[in-house]
Amino acid sequence: xxxxxxxxxxxxxxxxxxxxxxxxxxxxxxxxxxxxxxxxxxxxxxxxxxxxxxxxxxxxxxxxxxxxxxxxxxxxxxxxxxxxxxxxxxxxxxxxxxxxxxxxxxxxxxxxxxxxxxxx
Amino acid sequence: xxxxxxxxxxxxxxxxxxxxxxxxxxxxxxxxxxxxxxxxxxxxxxxxxxxxxxxxxxxxxxxxxxxxxxxxxxxxxxxxxxxxxxxxxxxxxxxxxxxxxxxxxxxxxx
Numbered sequence: 516x517x518x519x520x521x522x523x524x525x526x527x528x529x530x531x532x533x534x535x536x537x538x539x540x541x542x543x544x545x546x547x548x549x550x551x552x553x554x555x556x557x558x559x560x561x562x563x564x565x566x567x568x569x570x571x572x573x574x575x576x577x578x579x580x581x582x583x584x585x586x587x588x589x590x591x592x593x594x595x596x597x598x599x600x601x602x603x604x605x606x607x608x609x610x611x612x613x614x615x616x617x618x619x620x621x622x623x624x625x626x627x628x629x630x631x632x633x634x635x
Numbered sequence: 636x637x638x639x640x641x642x643x644x645x646x647x648x649x650x651x652x653x654x655x656x657x658x659x660x661x662x663x664x665x666x667x668x669x670x671x672x673x674x675x676x677x678x679x680x681x682x683x684x685x686x687x688x689x690x691x692x693x694x695x696x697x698x699x700x701x702x703x704x705x706x707x708x709x710x711x712x713x714x715x716x717x718x719x720x721x722x723x724x725x726x727x728x729x730x731x732x733x734x735x736x737x738x739x740x741x742x743x744x745x
Contacts, residue, residue: 552734554680554736561637561723561736561737561738561739562672562674562680562723562725562736562739563736564725564733564734564735564736567734575732575733575734576733577731577733578731578732578733611679611680616682616685616691619668619670619685619686620667620668620670620685620725620726620727620734621670621682621685621686621725622670622672622680622682623682623685623691624682625679625680625681626679627679628679
């Protein structure tokens, strides 16, 4: 059974760096074809893909946010970490991590999401 | 603004068939498979359709997907009250070297 759970601060101040951790179980990020992505959703708005890391350390980022994002994996602890620099109130959103279904472009298992508010 | 365009809303009565469109271009839908997600109020998205028309285990066959050229569609037949949700299409975009979600469609059951 695959599960994912996001953790991190619920509030950050403008200009600060956000660090979110996705802790997962039921799969290994060292298995060929596996990936974990991050997606966010501002209140009342659409989903926005942020980043994706594959079993082979290949990293992909949203072009519009690439300069602010870093995604890393800790295979031994079954975690994926996303950092986003220079946070702004427009970055207020629910942040989700999700498991990428191998050999597809689909995210088939999602965490419950964590709401991050950017406010001074 | 997403490169995948969906109608903001759709509706139907119980038992009806509702279709949601997702319009893209040759560099996204035209060359990559489409995924559909369902997001019930206050919950995380759920995978509904992958590879244009494949249903994951557990998804009712009332949900079906198709792709033609640079557009894709999600059809919900036998609409039920529990289908009230937001629906998003998504696809990998070569030109962006990234993944994009559609603008989303809210489905209401009247």
